Amino acid sequence: MRIARVALALAVLLVAAAGTLLALAHRQIRAIDPPLPPLASLRAFADAPDLPVRVSVWNSASQPAPRAQVLDARRDPAPDAPYVMSHPSFVVEWSDGRTLLVDAGMDAEQARAFGRPLAWLGGGAIEPHGGIAERVAPALAGRSVAIAFTHLHGDHVGGVVSLCRARGAAPLRLLQTAAQADAANYTTRPGRALLDDAGCLARERTADAPAAPLPGLPGAFAIHAAGHTPGSQIVGAFVRTADGVRGVLFAGDAANAIDGIRHDVPKPWAYRTFVVPEHEARLARVRAWLREAEAQGFAVAIAHDERHLATTGIPPFAP
Numbered sequence: 001m002r003i004a005r006v007a008l009a010l011a012v013l014l015v016a017a018a019g020t021l022l023a024l025a026h027r028q029i030r031a032i033d034p035p036l037p038p039l040a041s042l043r044a045f046a047d048a049p050d051l052p053v054r055v056s057v058w059n060s061a062s063q064p065a066p067r068a069q070v071l072d073a074r075r076d077p078a079p080d081a082p083y084v085m086s087h088p089s090f091v092v093e094w095s096d097g098r099t100l101l102v103d104a105g106m107d108a109e110q111a112r113a114f115g116r117p118l119a120w121l122g123g124g125a126i127e128p129h130g131g132i133a134e135r136v137a138p139a140l141a142g143r144s145v146a147i148a149f150t151h152l153h154g155d156h157v158g159g160v161v162s163l164c165r166a167r168g169a170a171p172l173r174l175l176q177t178a179a180q181a182d183a184a185n186y187t188t189r190p191g192r193a194l195l196d197d198a199g200c201l202a203r204e205r206t207a208d209a210p211a212a213p214l215p216g217l218p219g220a221f222a223i224h225a226a227g228h229t230p231g232s233q234i235v236g237a238f239v240r241t242a243d244g245v246r247g248v249l250f251a252g253d254a255a256n257a258i259d260g261i262r263h264d265v266p267k268p269w270a271y272r273t274f275v276v277p278e279h280e281a282r283l284a285r286v287r288a289w290l291r292e293a294e295a296q297g298f299a300v301a302i303a304h305d306e307r308h309l310a311t312t313g314i315p316p317f318a319p
């Protein structure tokens with residue numbers, strides 16, 4: 001009896017502690033609502049003489065999932081459409097070899113662990129394709145490489161650990177807005193710890209501006225997006241190819257499917273309330289901003305929408 005009472009008291013305490021943590025995280029994220037840059041102001045980045053000449057994507061894992069896992073089914077115009085969750089790392093390259101990576105995806109082992117709970121919730125099996133350490137890093141040997149993260153969740157940060165190992169003594173520039181460097185919650189602290197332990201990152205803060213230039217990488221910029229995590233960023237770049245100059249916005253998890261942007265569909269209520277405490281009103285503003293950007297010709301790369309990524313014109317990374 002006594003043991004049962006103690007166990008019950010402990011359980012109540014645990015639930016109360018978790019509830020407090022969740023409430024604090026909601027209060028924190030709801031207070032973050034910085035100005036988004038006018039889209040016209042981004043065009044100045046396209047005027048740099050030395051724009052990147054290539055953008056490509058390495059997808060570290062794929063997992064089919066019901067759309068109800070990523071879009072509020074009550075507002076989803078196509079709830080039965082197929083959906084595959086991707087875990088990409090984007091590779092932006094300048095003519096002299098300078099490279100910007102956006103997100104690090106996951107190694108095969110990390111991907112299997114990440115995909116398991118989603119499979120229990122009705123998703124298919126996750127299929128790892130290999131991490132960037134093995135698939136991208138060999139091609140970057142001897143180059144100046146920087147990395148920026150859309151946010152510090154494990155599925156976007158994981159691959160950096162073996163990337164550092166693969167690069168040996170070569171430093172990797174870590175470019176962060178002040179918000180991402182300073183503000184964290186319990187969902188981003190494990191990812192931050194990975195960055196602290198990675199061993200090759202040279203931290204640099206971007207200037208405090210609605211669209212901050214990424215130093216030494218003309219044409220590239222970071223925007224404090226917030227909404228999903230306190231330090232969520234949209235990273236962007238204007239890329240010069242044979243077809244002309246095109247703006248690309250790496251939107252991370254502002255939405256998890258392009259239809260969230262195009263049809264203004266929030267993430268499922270249970271997800272944004274209990275799994276990742278989000279600021280939905282802020283995300284609605286970010287979605288509207290991205291919708292307008294897409295209408296103006298920007299490619300909007302949603303991290304987790306594999307079928308959409310294949311339509312953006314961003315080709316798979318090839319060494």
Ligand SMILES: [Zn+2]
Pocket residue numbers: 153155156253303304
């Ligand atoms: Zn994610």
